[in-house]
Amino acid sequence: MGAVIVRAVICLVCLAWPGATAQGAPSLSYLSKVTDLVLNHEPDPLTLSPTPSPSLTFTLPPTIVPNPPTKYGVVLFPAFEMLDVFGPLEVLSWAARLHEKLDLYLLAETLDPVTTQPQSAAMNTFNSSFFPTVNPTHTFDDNPELDVLIVPGGLGTRNPNMDRTLQFISSTYPRVQYLITVCTGSALVAQTGILDGRRATTNKASWDSVIVNGPNTTWVPEARWVVDGNIWTSSGISAGIDATLAFVAELYGKENATVISEYMEYEWHEDSDWDPYAEIWGVV
């Protein structure tokens, strides 16, 4: 319970006063000071004070890496799986609120809205119209500087005309610090050869159809996510949330990831070996 109070106090302050930067575990003297301030002010943690006191500025200890990633790119294509994108982005948006300046680049072939609708009628058996669209911020040709590239999955990964997307992944990977795949996004990355000689995992319900794309990859059948060098591959859909929380823990500090999971009221699976879906979908 003590740790919970400490975490809550850190968050309240980070949210309440723009001068605060939450980087790693704070010192005890800092926490004592902050506790008094919080108890006196009691801000709503989701409402940032519109009139912050300029005197309330703090610097928390640095992150566990000197210069953590700040520029995140997400590849969008028709029939991407919506939670593959918005699960990880929800996690990172909290880091962008609580921790430091983060920039998001949503990348697609053009700036036209990208639909979640499958391009084949046979992939929409009941003729449902249940397909939100999302707007890219940049095209693949804009070639922005990125620190992290996120590749989601979805029915669209089976599109035979993904050349431009594969080309973008292939040319961007050497320029980023980290590559993260969610769900069947690993099928796209595998097609570029980037996963050759690596350990990786993917969606368990689509296991066979994904792994054929990476014959030179060591596919790990029972894993919530797998880290090999600077490549993080996660299992199906919701696993992207756990992998991103683990990524935040690794690069911005464990405390930060825990607080984010608590704001999200998300039961974070911290163990990358946790994977009941491998058995459910017959992969093991």
Added chain:
Amino acid sequence: MGAVIVRAVICLVCLAWPGATAQGAPSLSYLSKVTDLVLNHEPDPLTLSPTPSPSLTFTLPPTIVPNPPTKYGVVLFPAFEMLDVFGPLEVLSWAARLHEKLDLYLLAETLDPVTTQPQSAAMNTFNSSFFPTVNPTHTFDDNPELDVLIVPGGLGTRNPNMDRTLQFISSTYPRVQYLITVCTGSALVAQTGILDGRRATTNKASWDSVIVNGPNTTWVPEARWVVDGNIWTSSGISAGIDATLAFVAELYGKENATVISEYMEYEWHEDSDWDPYAEIWGVV
């Protein structure tokens, strides 16, 4: 394990052949027939066959309610919380793939893209640019027929200029079968008076600032979600996924909700009393 196989078989068939409709638990003779077909064809569950056999058409038993909801509306406003929207929509999009024709209406004041960016600079402490935008399909004035209205939360619920949104919720509620709130979305609904005399819950980190909007509501501090009549209110952010899975179980059948949670690789909290966040955020 038997149940798992049965579930997998149902899914494989629903996904593989457009003629199939999955409504509730199938008969044993149906399953036997389907099992043979699946074993012979082994389709990738996320890849719907582009050339389905026209002879492979089945009708599964009906849902547990005669005419389950098919028209879902989601209220969008600036600075909505992204997972409040895309968590429930991910669940429902699987029902739209696996079960029957569902239609989605994303409703906002205008058809302009709706941003997740807070409108106050003070709510973006680090000046992050981490704000995806989503496109409405309809305006509030379009007044489409809906079966279910979903109201997400987010920093935008604190916007003092939400009159048109509140008016839309207020005028739409009497015309829908069900109202679902996620996170601080309940603060908006409470302001309309719709929650008066009802039991409800909300985000635990923002508890105090939400419940003041519903002085005549019985707020339940420890709950993943609460059902009172035709109103489903859920706790913070990720709780919207559990509430929507419970909603699917209630109206389309438990088996369907379980399969969806397995495709999503999401550890479904089936117990509405499960709520560690009430203690973490000091509500109990």
